[in-house]
């Protein structure tokens with residue numbers, strides 16, 4: 074994501090976030106050439122075996138493991154505890170020209186709770202380990218980076234990132250790092266193409282509420298809360314279907330459309346055996362998880378919500394439980410340029426070509442990640 078007001082060709086004034094998913098298999102093959110693949114796998118297993126699943130992630134153990142890796146790689150390390158028991162570990166590989174903006178490789182240490190027999194590693198310990206193994210390989214070959222390379226291992230991404238990446242991004246420590254580019258998580262590639270994401274959709278969590286006169290269950294009358302809510306739900310459903318049709322027809326990628334999914338319905342008058350069956354309630358609510366790509370006009374969606382999904386004319390109100398902005402602090406959509414106007418882009422494209430890789434069409438990440446905290 075570009076957050077710069079400077080000229081496109083100037084590296085020093087561009088802070089950019091890319092979400093880049095390394096094609097794991099090809100990387101592990103390349104790594105195997107430098108170091109025994111079984112050693113790499115065993116380090117990976119060690120990291121995986123540390124239980125950092127919510128709700129009780131063992132962050133200190135993960136931090137200790139990363140610090141031991143840093144030591145074996147002779148990297149400088151700092152453990153920052155912005156919030157108690159939630160360590161952020163930052164590793165530093167000094168560049169030969171430390172005055173240049175640095176490179177930050179971010180990964181989160183926490184994982185979602187899962188059924189043990191279905192455990193995977195894509196999100197995203199595999200990426201954190203790939204960073205470390207790539208540095209191991211480069212160090213062994215005698216490579217010295219021109220720019221300083223930082224690695225951050227942050228907690229809490231899976232529960233919003235506010236005590237992890239957000240605290241780091243807002244800190245004086247981060248300012249001193251003078252970061253020019255951040256690479257964060259992407260999605261695994263199912264084929265030989267490297268997937269790259271240049272933006273992400275913004276979450277809007279919307280609750281709409283209908284009010285109306287309560288009444289007997291046998292009576293037909295106008296403007297009941299249930300009837301008004303159902304009209305809105307039908308409206309939202311049609312909008313959802315139209316957006317989904319664009320994806321199904323191959324006209325747009327998943328990240329390019331506004332997705333809307335209903336996540337709760339709340340209505341009815343509770344009784345000891347369930348719900349009162351002969352009473353039409355005076356209130357009814359529905360909640361929606363909406364994801365807005367930075368390529369759309371959010372004002373258009375807001376108008377739609379106010380005029381069609383929760384119109385005052387049907388006694389409806391709405392509120393946002395969360396409403397991320399698709400704009401940066403300069404009022405520009407949060408997007409990383411994926412063309413020659415962006416010097417980092419050409420470098421990345423060149424690096425993939427150099428290893429005979431194929432770069433997929435740049436995509437918008439369908440959900441949100443810690444990357445959103447850095448360009449500001």
Ligand SMILES: [Zn+2]
Nearest residue numbers: 196197230258
């Ligand atoms: Zn993740």
